[in-house]
Amino acid sequence: MKRNNFFSICILMFFCFCAKAQTLDDAKSWYLEGRYAEALPVFQTEYLNNPNNASINQWLGVSLYETGRILEAQKYLEFASGRKITDAYIYLGELYAKLYRFEDAEKEFDKYQRAKRRDSEALEILDQKRANAERLQRAVNRTEDLQIIDSLVILKSDFLSAYNLSASSGSLMPVQEFFPGRSMTDETLYMNERQDKIYYSEGDAVTGTDLYTMDKLLDTFGNEKRLPGTINKEGSQAFPFVLSDGMTLYFASTGEPSFGGYDLFVTRYNLTSDSYLNPNQLNMPFNSPFNDYMLAIDEEKGIGWFASDRFQPADSVCIYTFIPNPQVQLVESEDAGYLARRARISSIADTWKEGADYGPLRSLAQQKTVSRQETAGDFTFVINDRTTYHTLSDFRNDQARSFFSQALGYEKQLQALNEELSQKRDQYAGGAINDALAASILSLEKESESIFREMERLKMQARNEEIRTQFNQ
Template sequence: MRLNILKPLVILIIALGWSLSLCGQNLERAKELYKAGKFAEAKPIFKENIRKNPSNSSLNQWYGVCLFETGDYKDSEKYLKYAASRNILESFRYLGDLYYREYRFEEALEQYNKYLEHLMKKKMNTVEADMRIKNAERAAQMLRRVEEVQIIDSLIVDKADFFKHYKLSPESGTLHDYNTFFNTSSKNNSTVYQNQRGDKIVYGAKTAKSGYDIMTRSRLIDDNWGEEVVLPAPVNSSANQNYPYLLSDGTTLYFASTGEESLGGYDIFVTRLNLNSGNYLVPENIGMPFNSLYNDYMLAIDELNNVGWFVSDRFQPEDKLVIYLFIPNIEKKIYRGGDETRARSLARIDAIKDSWVKGANYKPILEKIYRIGNVGEENMQKGDFMFPVNNRITYTTLEDFDSKEARNLFIKAQDIRKLIRETEDKLQQLRKEYASAQDKKGIGQQILKLEQSLLNLYGQPEELDARSRAEEIAYLIKLQNQKKNK
């Protein structure tokens, strides 16, 4: 009788031991997968083990990391916080990374500082923690100064030829693929910007260390490109510098860099050439929302149409980019609403509609921009142009002007633009004739004269546009005040 009772008990004990052994083997397998970075495979095993032992701090750490590494950020926080409460070292780093990714930079700093404190107590290397703290501090400062920018459209495109979707007006220059422009098979992942006059290019080119630096060349009288000139520090550095764009003033340079002041990968910077000293000013990170924790680059501004573009690989597959079309602010407009959730949304560009000005109509701007390069000038309506008066008002015909003085200034600017184009065409023709001309001296003198004439003309349309804009705004304010006083 006793043997009949003991037999099932023995079987139960053996089965339980076998189950515990199997569970232990599975856990060891999960640890191996974890160490190998195979988090998706390790995750279900840790999940099963933590269900049976929810208070195990190591299991919470391992499972939380697996959730984080497989993109399940929301659920990972619970397990990482529990592990951190038990002082599991790596949980502080991962919690910091989680908050950093979610733009909760102050919370990220708190966790990174705890991580640093524990490393110092254990007398371990703190370089990695110091770097994370520095990045989080910089990101937190950027978030506090996130710019309110009207992002009026976005487009997901192939990474290989994204620049073809930039619809720049002829007055703003042109963008080219490096390998096509220089007819090379070097496979440079860079672009070439050529100015409106066609006599200067800036581009990113591979260095001897397989990084990228920004170079420039000028066109010679014989129509060939001159010697390559490397832009000096502080533009180029030991980091990668690429994707330059030069404004029409010839001194303001936008470019992307992976340097110390970048948040993640490439960030967009701006610098200016000091014409008196010939040196560039220290580049400035243009901040959020243009820059993010991902790669952001190739900012270009069409000053004639008052629109800009930049690209980012934030939240995109490896072979895709998103292009953002925006309206540049005349002066930087910092968000000061005090709502941190709103600030994060603006910085991440969660929804472009959130950046739109109430009552603004962007359709005419979009239609104008996306016609560029698709139809010839001859097919456009006479007088069809885009003249932004401010962030809410854009004129498209001369009849839109209320101020006669502003209208005349705008017409004068357009006339000078036409003269510039005609002079450039004539200059281009003379340069071609120069190569095979017998009387090079005579043609050379004509070229120099036209070049000097262009130097005098450049900048005048932009100055007249600014005066026209100011005059129109002043007149509109005057009319508004008159209506109020009636």
């Protein structure tokens, strides 16, 4: 009886061993096919049984890296690199670059280059990785001096709950909330303050998404328009937000020249060309090699938010609350480590100004809604000899109110444009004379004149509509 039990145990152990070997073989096949998520649990089990196996460390590290768990991947790839596993060099170099450890990245790339010196295809891939690392390093050196006053890690499915916009800034909502027939997605829709224009993305994960707008026509939205090719390029465009001037558009894109995943961009509508200008990619720390998206600025509160999944679990995202800079200001430091920490947002306290009290702004950012404060001093708009308006609520005609609200948006844009123009004229007068600066000044002057004419036209229409309403009463 004991002998039979012995043979039964041996047979069971043999089959378990075969099953284990087959499972590892499957995982290795999935690994080679790029099916890292499927291979990962098997490699994790194998590592527990054999933590000093260099190949298992390599497979586990790469599987973690490719599934977005970069920080977890680091120690396994470092072990494999120390044991001279060639493919670990290039993965670890790329990982270090994403952590802005560029000297360490180059050491790993150099080891890979020596090991693959006769493999032209591998060296071509290495050149691409090096170029990406160099581009990241240039971006780190241009990190914006941004005051980040708060951060909140939240589930991706609920991330919009952290954006507490004032009524004057419009509203954000999931796309499927406005279009109930849409499949569930994390993409968003922006509606302006007057609730007569929306911006949203449409498409799919295979072909990518583009940005569209719709206008309110009586009681429904229609007149769908795809935004121009200067915005909708390759990849996906999503997460739009428009400032109260109605001209400045922030959005996220996965296309060139993204550092990885979604990156944040800004563009502005140009009245002269009746189109949008070429978008500008925002500086670090707004952008990173991870997904950075949904930037919104509340001009009434004087704060903004953006989302990033850098170093976060797969189901979570971090919402950063910041103070918008009137003009771009870069971090001034020759300390590469400090620049890297600021670009990475290692600690939001690094961004704070000495002696500044951010408590009131944090409280304001957390207020769910802020009603627009209209006082007798909002503006002065003469309708006729007997009537002068000071708030939008003074208008009796809805169309007149809309015209004047648009004019106020142009007025804000004109003010910003004239400030930029004044700075460039000062540069030119100070001796910074070059063809590019002169051309920029001429272009801004032309755009300023065009905006001024449009602003005055809208004000005249608003006045005429309001007078017509008063006359008909």
